[in-house]
Amino acid sequence: MAVVLEVEGLKKKYGSLEALKGISFKVEEGEIFGLIGPNGAGKTTTLRIIATLLTPSDGKVTFLGFDLKKHPEKFREKISYLPEEAGAYRNMKGIDYLNFMAKFYAKDEAEVREFVERAKRICGLGERLKDKVGTYSKGMTRKLLLARALMTKPALAILDEPTSGLDVINSLEVREMIKGFTREGVSVLLSSHNMLEVEFLSDRVALIDRGEILDSGTPQGLKEKYQASNLEIVFRSAVQ
Amino acid sequence: MKNFSHLLIKEIKELVNKQLVISLVFMLFIFNFIGNVTKSEIKKAMAKQKIAVLDLDKSEISKNIIGALNMANFIIEEKSGEKEQVVKELRSSGLDLLVVIPAGFGQEVSNFRPGEVETYSYLKGISMTGSRKSEIVKALLQTTNEFLSNEYLKKKLPDLDPKLLKAPIKSREFVVVRDRMAEGSTSAVIGSLYAQSFILPVILMMIIMYSSQMVITAIAMEKQNKTLETLLTVPISRTAVVMAKMLAAGIVGLLSAAIYMYGFRNAFSFNTGDIAKAMSGVAPILKQLGLTITTQGYALFGISLFLTILVALSLATILGVLAEDYRTAQSLTVPLVFLVLVPYFVSLFADINTMSLPAKILVLAIPFSHPFFAVQNIMFGHLNMLWLGIVYNFLFVVVMLYWTTKIFSTDRVLTMKLKWGKRKVVL
Numbered sequence: 111m112a113v114v115l116e117v118e119g120l121k122k123k124y125g126s127l128e129a130l131k132g133i134s135f136k137v138e139e140g141e142i143f144g145l146i147g148p149n150g151a152g153k154t155t156t157l158r159i160i161a162t163l164l165t166p167s168d169g170k171v172t173f174l175g176f177d178l179k180k181h182p183e184k185f186r187e188k189i190s191y192l193p194e195e196a197g198a199y200r201n202m203k204g205i206d207y208l209n210f211m212a213k214f215y216a217k218d219e220a221e222v223r224e225f226v227e228r229a230k231r232i233c234g235l236g237e238r239l240k241d242k243v244g245t246y247s248k249g250m251t252r253k254l255l256l257a258r259a260l261m262t263k264p265a266l267a268i269l270d271e272p273t274s275g276l277d278v279i280n281s282l283e284v285r286e287m288i289k290g291f292t293r294e295g296v297s298v299l300l301s302s303h304n305m306l307e308v309e310f311l312s313d314r315v316a317l318i319d320r321g322e323i324l325d326s327g328t329p330q331g332l333k334e335k336y337q338a339s340n341l342e343i344v345f346r347s348a349v350q
Numbered sequence: 351m352k353n354f355s356h357l358l359i360k361e362i363k364e365l366v367n368k369q370l371v372i373s374l375v376f377m378l379f380i381f382n383f384i385g386n387v388t389k390s391e392i393k394k395a396m397a398k399q400k401i402a403v404l405d406l407d408k409s410e411i412s413k414n415i416i417g418a419l420n421m422a423n424f425i426i427e428e429k430s431g432e433k434e435q436v437v438k439e440l441r442s443s444g445l446d447l448l449v450v451i452p453a454g455f456g457q458e459v460s461n462f463r464p465g466e467v468e469t470y471s472y473l474k475g476i477s478m479t480g481s482r483k484s485e486i487v488k489a490l491l492q493t494t495n496e497f498l499s500n501e502y503l504k505k506k507l508p509d510l511d512p513k514l515l516k517a518p519i520k521s522r523e524f525v526v527v528r529d530r531m532a533e534g535s536t537s538a539v540i541g542s543l544y545a546q547s548f549i550l551p552v553i554l555m556m557i558i559m560y561s562s563q564m565v566i567t568a569i570a571m572e573k574q575n576k577t578l579e580t581l582l583t584v585p586i587s588r589t590a591v592v593m594a595k596m597l598a599a600g601i602v603g604l605l606s607a608a609i610y611m612y613g614f615r616n617a618f619s620f621n622t623g624d625i626a627k628a629m630s631g632v633a634p635i636l637k638q639l640g641l642t643i644t645t646q647g648y649a650l651f652g653i654s655l656f657l658t659i660l661v662a663l664s665l666a667t668i669l670g671v672l673a674e675d676y677r678t679a680q681s682l683t684v685p686l687v688f689l690v691l692v693p694y695f696v697s698l699f700a701d702i703n704t705m706s707l708p709a710k711i712l713v714l715a716i717p718f719s720h721p722f723f724a725v726q727n728i729m730f731g732h733l734n735m736l737w738l739g740i741v742y743n744f745l746f747v748v749v750m751l752y753w754t755t756k757i758f759s760t761d762r763v764l765t766m767k768l769k770w771g772k773r774k775v776v777l
């Protein structure tokens with residue numbers, strides 16, 4: 111399988127704090143790769159670097175053969191990033207927001223319509239798309255943002271805690287949605303501290319703690335290796 | 351380019367929100383209200399005024415004085431009776447000025463002894479109309495005095511011109527500006543220049559403050575709504591993101607200032623008539639003195655203003671990045687407002703060219719100062735100072751823009767923080 115994203119020896123310092131101490135992993139085409147780890151492990155930092163928001167202190171990131179330092183614009187063209195805590199313009203209607211974002215990625219009007227149509231299907235907000243974003247609940251906003259991240263069919267979708275703030279039913283829906291999308295050729299890199307969610311979603315996972323990757327592999331493989339019934343127990347054993 | 355204009359339109363739409371429209375409409379309303387009140391007050395002052403006159407003398411001279419009052423646009427209500435009685439009576443009437451000519455006034459005056467006229471003003475509040483009335487009466491008595499004194503002199507010294515007797519020195523006034531000279535009154539020249547340019551500092555201040563506030567708000571809102579991270583990952587260069595915000599703020603700021611000014615001028619339009627009248631006499635003198643602004647002058651002023659707006663926008667952009675939310679952004683505009691107020695007040699109440707050197711340097715170190723003094727500098731040929739200002743502001747803009755785009759293309763756009771209250775600054 112072709113490698114979409116390759117991260118090698120990534121380091122990041124915030125002043126004297128070493129948030130990432132040299133992490134490496136690969137995301138292959140059409141797979142869902144999950145970063146799991148506790149609060150402050152460095153998940154968001156890793157994803158922000160790949161999304162061109164932060165500059166790494168050291169290490170190399172390659173996406174579709176392009177180097178992050180030399181071609182950040184290539185990353186922005188083909189990567190969609192859903193931040194951990196994100197909002198949309200409160201004064202815009204949901205549908206206008208989708209239109210606004212689609213125009214940055216589409217090459218013509220027809221493609222804008224295609225993107226927006228897809229987003230409508232993904233978010234399932236229906237008539238509420240005609241209301242201003244300011245009137246949406248947290249879950250509705252999250253779905254809108256997820257739809258906008260997936261509507262362009264990016265080569266890689268980076269989703270930082272995609273289900274944060276969603277209730278059980280909505281989380282389930284969103285997970286199904288993400289899973290469905292990879293079947294259409296989109297690769298996904300996501301983070302979560304909900305191990306069960308990651309276990310359900312991911313083809314492969316990396317366990318991250320205090321800026322280091324402890325172990326990685328398929329959920330099944332890891333469970334067998336640590337002789338555990340779920341990833342939570344795997345994680346506890348890996349930390350020790 | 352396509353993406354840039356797309357982003358620009360969104361920025362402008364975000365800025366032209368309910369709050370802006372409401373505040374503009376409110377301002378126009380206030381201006382209109384103040385304008386109308388002032389206008390009607392002035393109309394009252396201009397209209398025929400009613401005053402009361404008690405003539406206890408009934409001589410030829412007292413009749414002349416009443417006639418003159420009549421000519422001076424007053425409606426005379428003649429009273430009769432005891433003086434004390436009339437003074438008391440008027441307390442509860444609508445009239446607020448009483449002129450009393452005592453008995454024997456004509457007799458005294460004819461015999462070259464000072465005759466007394468008494469005026470009683472009834473203050474019923476603080477209004478301009480009341481004081482204007484007594485001013486007019488005073489001026490009138492002054493003229494009557496002049497007339498009578500000329501009569502005396504003619505009688506006593508028939509072969510001499512009374513004008514010459516009273517003013518043996520004749521004066522001619524010249525105004526010199528650099529190598530040009532014209533005959534005319536200095537105070538008229540200054541008055542007319544002032545009348546032409548008094549509005550300019552207000553416009554400048556508003557443009558600078560409006561645009562800065564816009565851009566700070568635009569960035570802070572982006573942070574508060576947590577949309578900045580998403581925006582920074584879309585396929586558009588960081589420079590374009592910054593430029594779109596600054597340009598949008600510049601456009602909306604200029605437009606708001608224009609609407610504001612339009613409302614201001616409209617509400618206080620009676621001024622222009624007076625100014626035009628005062629100007630017509632002075633205009634040729636100004637021209638002779640070279641105190642008019644040429645096309646080149648306007649261009650220089652335009653450059654100065656443009657650079658200053660850029661300085662304001664880039665400074666405000668950095669402040670906006672520092673702000674975590676809308677409220678912090680609002681308080682961050684305070685130092686900017688202060689920096690604009692300094693040249694504003696200096697230009698209104700002081701002359702920058704006669705200030706002490708340290709004070710002058712301090713004022714001119716503020717980039718916003720330069721357009722405030724640009725017109726004066728152009729008119730009076732202080733072109734060195736003008737160019738110095740332009741070069742200074744240009745360098746300032748280059749440095750600031752470089753710094754702003756730098757901040758936007760590194761981590762700092764996300765990690766720079768300043769939260770009011772916690773007083774935490776992380777750069």
Ligand SMILES: Nc1ncnc2c1ncn2[C@@H]1O[C@H](COP(=O)(O)OP(=O)(O)OP(=O)(O)O)[C@@H](O)[C@H]1O
Binds near residue numbers: 147149156194303
């Ligand atoms: N802007 C910043 N300045 C300083 N330190 C930071 C900054 N952002 C993150 N850190 C630090 O870097 C470390 C990793 O943070 P990060 O946000 O990547 O964790 P995370 O795995 O996403 O955690 P969570 O599950 O809570 O979202 C933490 O110790 C955090 O305090």
Ligand SMILES: [Mg+2]
Binds near residue numbers: 153154155
């Ligand atoms: Mg995180």
